Structure formats: C-alpha cells, structure tokens
Amino acid sequence: MPKPRSGKPLRSPLEREIRDSFQTRKRVFIGLITGSSVFLCVFIALLWVIPFVGLTSIHPLAPWILGFVTAALILAIGWAALALVLNILLGRPVLFAKRLRGVTVKLFLPLMTLLGRLVGIPKQTVRASFIKVNNELVRGEGHRYPADRILLLMPHCIQNSRCKFRLTYDIDNCKRCGECALAGLLDLRDKYGVKLAVATGGTIARRIVVQHRPKIIIAVACERDLASGIQDTHPVPVYGILNSRPFGPCLDTDVALEQVEWAIKEFSA
Numbered sequence: 001m002p003k004p005r006s007g008k009p010l011r012s013p014l015e016r017e018i019r020d021s022f023q024t025r026k027r028v029f030i031g032l033i034t035g036s037s038v039f040l041c042v043f044i045a046l047l048w049v050i051p052f053v054g055l056t057s058i059h060p061l062a063p064w065i066l067g068f069v070t071a072a073l074i075l076a077i078g079w080a081a082l083a084l085v086l087n088i089l090l091g092r093p094v095l096f097a098k099r100l101r102g103v104t105v106k107l108f109l110p111l112m113t114l115l116g117r118l119v120g121i122p123k124q125t126v127r128a129s130f131i132k133v134n135n136e137l138v139r140g141e142g143h144r145y146p147a148d149r150i151l152l153l154m155p156h157c158i159q160n161s162r163c164k165f166r167l168t169y170d171i172d173n174c175k176r177c178g179e180c181a182l183a184g185l186l187d188l189r190d191k192y193g194v195k196l197a198v199a200t201g202g203t204i205a206r207r208i209v210v211q212h213r214p215k216i217i218i219a220v221a222c223e224r225d226l227a228s229g230i231q232d233t234h235p236v237p238v239y240g241i242l243n244s245r246p247f248g249p250c251l252d253t254d255v256a257l258e259q260v261e262w263a264i265k266e267f268s269a
C-alpha cells in the first residue's frame with residue numbers, strides 16, 4: 001500500500017484521489033502564503049526604518065527598542081508561515097505549531113485574498129486552496145469525536161428545487177424519495193449516529209451551530225460559503241467538502257456521498 005510523506009498508510013483510494021487532485025491548490029496556497037508573509041514583513045520593517053531617523057531625538061535607545069519589537073514580529077510571522085508550509089508539505093504539525101489553523105483563518109486568508117487579487121488569482125482559486133489546507137490542518141490535529149458531536153451541515157440548495165417539503169426546521173420531513181442527496185445523507189446520519197442539518201444562510205448556520213454545539217462540522221457548500229463558514233465558526237474545526245453544481249450555483253447542487261462518509265469515519269471516535 002502506498003504511503004504519504006508522513007509515513008502514515010493511506011486509508012482509501014478516495015483519500016489518495018482527493019490528495020492528488022488538490023496538489024495544484026496546495027501550490028497556490030504555498031505561493032500566496034509565502035508572498036503574504038514577505039509583504040507583511042517588508043511592511044513591518046518599513047514601519048521601523050522610516051521613523052528611525054527621527055526616533056533618536058525622542059530617546060537615544062528608542063530606535064533599538066522599536067527595532068527589537070519589529071524583529072520579534074517578523075520572526076513570529078516568519079515562524080508561522082514556515083511552520084504552515086512545512087505542515088502542508090509533511091502532513092503533520094512541526095516547529096511546535098499547535099495553533100496554525102487560527103493563524104491561517106484569521107491572518108493569512110485575508111492577506112492571501114488581497115495578494116491574490118493584486119496578482120490576478122481568482123478569489124475562488126484562493127478560497128479552494130484555503131479550504132484544502134484548512135482540511136489538512138483539521139486532519140493533522142488528529143482528533144476523533146463522539147458521533148453525536150459531529151454535525152453534517154448542508155446548504156439548502158442541495159434539496160431538489162421541486163421538492164415541496166420544508167427541511168429547515170425538521171430534516172425528517174424528507175421522504176427520502178432519492179431525487180436529491182438528502183435521502184443518502186439521512187441514511188448516513190442514521191448509520192453513524194451523527195447530526196444532520198440544512199442551513200438556508202449564514203445566520204441560520206450560526207444558529208444551528210449554537211444549538212448543536214458540535215465538536216466538529218463536516219460542511220458541504222461552495223468555495224465562498226465554506227471559506228466564510230470556516231472563519232465564522234472558528235475555533236470549532238470545519239472539514240469542508242465542495243458541492244458539485246451541475247445546474248449552476250445555488251440550484252439543485254449535489255455532493256459525493258462517499259466523500260461525506262469517508263469524512264465521518266475519519267473523525268468518528
């Protein structure tokens with residue numbers, strides 16, 4: 001059986017397929033994160049260099065104190081970026097990095113989006129790359145959770161648009177006719193004992209998370225909603241699965257059930 005660079009045996013062909021298909025996204029992420037860090041470090045260095053000329057008139061030691069603070073900030077950002085890139089490449093946490101997911105979500109994603117815009121990389125590509133790396137960081141934490149604390153969170157567009165049943169407040173209103181993925185998702189819910197909910201928007205999604213208080217969320221959505229959901233629910237870990245959109249955005253979308261099942265098994269205790 002082939003092994004990833006971490007030495008951990010791959011668990012399924014699906015995992016190998018997912019890993020291979022996202023190599024390009026990884027490269028985008030690494031490029032953007034390196035560029036963002038350099039940009040931030042140069043900016044911080046300038047903050048020191050510019051007032052340096054005038055600081056001596058305040059106190060002879062003032063420039064060196066500010067220089068020390070600047071160097072510490074540059075080292076911290078450099079460490080975070082290096083640890084993150086090594087984590088992505090090696091598939092495991094390195095350099096004592098335990099809180100990289102938070103740094104990625106709060107600091108690097110906004111910077112990467114800005115830099116991506118400046119160099120002409122589409123937002124969707126940056127978001128897809130961020131989701132992929134976020135997933136690896138979530139997996140890298142190595143936690144497993146009781147099934148009833150795992151929440152499968154679906155977008156309402158996954159429901160067949162011609163279905164007359166309302167699922168937002170009671171998912172069991174679904175008659176499992178098989179016209180959309182919800183029938184299969186309910187089967188997975190019953191098989192593994194996880195929670196399943198459908199959200200019609202960000203506000204409802206936040207309310208569902210507050211109600212269920214999950215330890216982890218397996219979320220299905222488009223790049224935009226997944227990226228914002230990952231940010232909104234931090235520090236609750238979110239494993240994101242991109243939906244397929246055969247009829248365009250927000251209409252009769254679909255998801256690979258085997259990918260959802262793989263994620264449930266991956267995070268179940």
Ligand code: SF4
Pocket residue numbers: 159160163164165173174175176177178179180181182183
């Ligand atoms: S499986 Fe059938 S009943 Fe359930 S939501 Fe989809 S279309 Fe409606």
